[in-house]
Amino acid sequence: MPSLKDVKTKIGGVKKTSQITKAMNMVAAAKLRGAQSKMEAFRPYAEQFHAAMASLSAGTGGARFSLMEVREVKNVELVVVTSDRGLCGSFNANILKMANKAVAELEAAGKKVSLVCVGKKARNFFRKSGKMRKDYVDIMGTFQMFNARAIAQDAAANFLGGEADEVRLIYGRFHSVAVQRPEQTTILPIKPIEGEVGGAAAPASQAVYIYEPSQEEIMEVLLPMFLNVMVYHSMLEVSASEHAARMTAMDNATRACKDIINNLTLIYNKTRQAGITSELMDIVGGAEALKG
Incomplete structure (x- = not known):
């Protein structure tokens, strides 16, 4: 005894x-309020941006835009977004598990995989894998749109240079304070969003817009911005999810x-x-x- x-x-x-x-629970709760309000304020913007892209891309197709070029997939790049800090349960582990599974499946299919790690947890996990092309650390606590723009521009340059034929984004999506799930989405090539807007199936009440300048000119400007919005939105989701997971x-x-x-x-x-x-x-x- x-x-x-x-x-x-x-x-x-x-x-x-x-x-x-x-004390850490109280700090996480306070930070969650700010992160969640920013995320919820940005979601309508992202949805409206998506709707605008649907309207524009429905009739243009993707052949004439370099960021919408579809080619045979031999090289795939994964942009993995995690937090910089731990002590948030299995939140980061679930994202890394999905990323690791995606790497294994792609390599089993004979594709070459490269990684862009956003957040220390992703960087530390894949540091010795030999697949990490670039990392962004110490930004998840105070990131702004210019951080997301830098990540998106780097991924776009790698895609346009032919080093990657497809770029996927893996991050944790905030569903509620108790539920945060990892998600995977393809961000490059940007696929045409075939919607009812402007199409033959458009309802009679649907407004038809006349664009000035042309749809093609607007798409050239909006495509890089759409990429920035997708990356920034994923970072907002991860930030809110991190604080919710840490609070729990x-x-x-x-x-x-x-x-x-x-x-x-x-x-x-x-x-x-x-x-x-x-x-x-x-x-x-x-x-x-x-x-x-």
Whole structure:
């Protein structure tokens, strides 16, 4: 049975850990409010941008735009977006698991894979794989649109240079505070979005737009912007998901600390009682010996 001093020291250590996890939970909750509000404010913009691209690309096709060029896929680049920090449960592990599975499937199909890692967790995981082409670290805490633009432009340049025939984005999507799931989407080549807008199946109430300048000129400008929006949106989703996952993980850790403290307190009381009983038996035994 452990000594009273050892048990008391453990209880003190777990209490300090509980204070730390509780503070981290509160910090994550505060950061989540800001990250979630930014993400929810950007989602309508991304959806409207997607709708505008649907309207523009429905009748233009992709043959005349370099970012929409479809070719035989021999080289695939994966842009993996994770957080820079840990202590957020299995959030990063799930993204990395999906990325690792995608790499294995592509290589099994005879395709060459390269990686662009956004966030320290992705960089550290794939550092020794020999497939990492570029990494972006220490930006997920304070990223802005120019960070997403740099990542998108680098991926686009690699695609236009023929080094990659397809570019996929793997990130964690925020569904709720309790649910964050990894997702994979192809960002290059940008595929024409065949919608009802401007098509033969358009309803009578659907507005028909006349574009000035031409649709082709507008598409030349909007295609790189669309790529920027997709990357920035994924970074916003990862940021909100990270704080939500950390808040949940720290809440679970705090509750686990309380359970450990209760168990250690029970052990402490039992050990103390055993010590008192032993001392009483020694006293009683000595008294009986003196009587004899």
